[in-house]
Amino acid sequence: xxxxxxxxxxxxxxxxxxxxxxxxxxxxxxxxxxxxxxxxxxxxxxxxxxxxxxxxxxxxxxxxxxxxxxxxxxxxxxxxxxxxxxxxxxxxxxxxxxxxxxxxxxxxxxxxxxxxxxxxxxxxxxxxxxxxxxxxxxxxxxxxxxxxxxxxxxxxxxxxxxxxxxxxxxxx
Numbered sequence: 001x002x003x004x005x006x007x008x009x010x011x012x013x014x015x016x017x018x019x020x021x022x023x024x025x026x027x028x029x030x031x032x033x034x035x036x037x038x039x040x041x042x043x044x045x046x047x048x049x050x051x052x053x054x055x056x057x058x059x060x061x062x063x064x065x066x067x068x069x070x071x072x073x074x075x076x077x078x079x080x081x082x083x084x085x086x087x088x089x090x091x092x093x094x095x096x097x098x099x100x101x102x103x104x105x106x107x108x109x110x111x112x113x114x115x116x117x118x119x120x121x122x123x124x125x126x127x128x129x130x131x132x133x134x135x136x137x138x139x140x141x142x143x144x145x146x147x148x149x150x151x152x153x154x155x156x157x158x159x160x161x162x163x164x165x166x167x168x169x170x171x172x
Contacts, residue, residue: 011076028057102137107157
């Protein structure tokens with residue numbers, strides 16, 4: 001993950017966000033190749049849970065595409081997807097990691113917004129992704145039997161706190 005203390009330019013901030021989006025997309029892409037709709041149903045997740053996870057995966061891929069395009073438009077070099085180890089061994093672990101990643105992502109976008117305050121168009125773009133990440137987090141919280149809206153004011157994470165939460169999943 002990009003050194004959080006080096007968020008000096010809009011491209012730096014966008015690459016920070018892109019790093020998280022690559023992480024999330026890879027997580028869902030790989031997990032949904034490992035687990036099937038039948039696995040979700042066998043584990044007691046009735047309805048369209050598997051399909052909703054597919055929609056989240058697709059959203060994360062779109063986030064990667066949008067941020068990559070903006071970085072390219074700004075003349076920057078987008079960071080590449082890394083290699084990951086998410087550490088889950090079963091479906092319950094997969095869903096638990098999904099919840100952690102989405103809640104971290106919401107708070108990461110809030111923390112990064114301060115670096116884009118002077119860039120109205122980039123701030124608006126980041127906030128539109130943030131809103132979708134918040135919906136993902138709310139869905140996963142509810143799926144896990146937790147409040148989809150646990151606080152009246154969402155916690156904000158600093159880049160260093162995001163690195164502490166997401167960094168262990170990145171192995172190269």
